[in-house]
Amino acid sequence: MEPPFLYDLAVIGGGVNGAAIARDAAGRGLSVLLLERGDLAQGTSSASTKLIHGGLRYLEHREFSLVREALREREVLWRIAPHIVWPMRFVLPLVNDGRPAWMLRAGLWLYDHIGGREALPPATRVDLTGEMGLRERIRSGFEYSDCWVDDARLVVLLARDAADRGAEVVTRCEVTRLAREGSGWRIETGGPNGGEPFRAAMVVNAAGPQVGGVLDRAHEAKPRLLRRVRGSHIVVPRLHDDPRALFLQLPDGRICFAIPYEHRFTLIGTTDSEEGADADPPRASDAEIAYLCDAAARYFRYAPTPADVVWSYAGVRLLADDGSGKPEAATRGYQFDLDRGPDAHSAPLLTVLGGKITTHRTLAEAALERLGIEANAGWTATAPLPGGDFKPDGLDEADNVLPIEQEIAAIVRNLPPGTAHRLARAYGTEALRFARADMGRDLGHGLSEAELDHLVTREWAMTAQDVLWRRSKLGLRFDRLQADELAERLGALA
Template identity: 75%
Template structure:
């Protein structure tokens, strides 16, 4: 839906990561006309390269980020209720090791972690005996187990954008902003896409471009905040290290921590790093130094020793953080800042830039951004509204039990689908899966993926390429063969 000067948008949001999609959703739900622009695919950058946690951030307590941790902990159960298909509880084990924090410090931090965020349904911390369990070294004998949540980060962004579009937002992917300037009380936004050049107008603009925030400010001839830093976080994926459903919080000799998380049934996700060297690479990638660092972290804790050949996939994302003067990148605040530029006078069109933030606080960041722009109507509505597919209430902490009724409905509509495929569809789409599963799912493309699912991704989730399908809307790229990827590419061309 194009708009002329006579019908500008109320708000243009530039950047289709988690913050931009969350702001667009909140604004659309408040009745604003919203334009969301993303130069690539939704969640193509940092928002699909996270450690995939909905958490307060236990390690932030020692940096005295108490308000940030409390905000994240408060959001955990809110977000779980909104999207129980892509967000679910997970227990984390923090082993006590000689090179880590002493047991009393770890216990004190977890005592605080249990109490400052309004935990209700998630179980509290408890002591655990390890002594070789979870594949750990036999001399790692004790630890603590605590609660956080896990999220499919890329699908979270897609569902936020989907909900925004369902509420009237105009979502445009692969639509890069080429010029941005004020024209009276409006923003003139020139874009380039495969469909050609276009011009939009909006009364307000939000710069949620993540690591490209500065580039957008240059286009707008707006002042840049001086205190910014780019930090790259890298991850590796290896064959699953143990059969226990719990994740591990690993303490390292240099004072850092990393996670080893069961992932996609057959793998373990390990990360993250915090590095500023070459953090401006586009696209970002895990360096060999970082890969070796993460392998060493695992080998210090697990009996099974890994080598570079065990790494089946790597990914990296760049976080734009507010520079609070911390010498080490891991100590830099993960909080967010909102910088408002009103131009030469208070009657000019405002530009709000989002600096920092993390996936867990996307909802409260969106509320704060709209409040900063003076949008107060219907504030707080996102606290209780489910995301697409999430309109069912989890009965407890067990993912299999919560998804079982939905899986039965999917099986009733498509009896020829395999049990693993039904589980994947329920987990990825929630109740939305019932809109496209049927007896005839069309051509089988590979690994249980069919034409019916592809049609849903193209028509409802903006998928355009093989990578969109295999690495952001799913993680089927971990299993697809080269031949299956070619079949998928051909199907996309035929259906687009």
């Protein structure tokens, strides 16, 4: 007798694509298993530039359908997660060695009109004389709209919503072997939370840069040439007090962003390099750090040096090889490879290639459609993520979370400065789950025992890295002693 399949669908990979597919499938009534070898968003999905954007530069590569799809998603994601997604204005300075003004004006007009923009304000010409800490030679430019996202928290909330809808989410559980068994899959696992094999009728391989390894364990051929591209970022002390971000054109034709980050810092990135992309975990190289500092120096009066970098990180994007010469020109669109097995009764294996954070929701819909799952399609466009069940009143993220911030401050005694705002922005209305008069001991910079308990019991946090760098960015403020004490505490809770 054929063994019973405990799950309709198993998703391998706890990044943004895997979590989005698990959420969508669970919301359609499927029994779902989500497996992640490390922590949620531990890889590429927490190493992005943290933007929900159409990708203005992709217009140069004529990826109009990708840009249109991504632009349509900006306001969808803002509506369903207004605590972790919010509008941001981007300034594109005019420089002598950059694209001409007519080209930028035309591109921004197209950017404003092909994606269904509604609430976000349109592009406009701006005077930059003496603005944003820019060099004196930079006097004018353009300003346009996109959105910012807390990328790692997005992944956690997708997984949380999937679990709330019935999915089983297992982290620290590495797939060691995949095998077709009857008309389904047997999934063997290892790691701290591995053990008994799982069984599922269908499998989605959404392991990002590790999709090839998953296919090796299933003894399946890799679908096509895959391209691994590393993107690196640096964080430096705040370069200007303006809330707008900068879109920087560089002499080699590349671009990067300089984005206000965590109130006291500026995030600069990204690079595109195929060298060292096989490292696990990937790291920003000295050459990339110097490159990003040089990029900032071309624009800012007070430019950072490598010695000013307080944090650097890198992620690897797995892209389908479309024959592009330069890595920055390779498509960021997503593709699927569907292996239906040797006969009509075999269990399907769907491999996800490429994609970007902005299009995670539509990628999930398309993945389920490829598997023949059509019931209740589109529900994720209107259902809020946990904590996002409030309507933003305007374009300012501080104003939008202010009512939640005030409610937290009214409940909790003696909050450190800025903590109510951080909690409202990170958790939205979910913060009211654990807010109480006495939040317990302050473990550093406003991280309380009550918040830590929420992260452990509701958000799968197990280590200090999970808490300080993925569930929050308090790692920028914690000193070594505080981080060690947190690690010891989490070890005691395990």
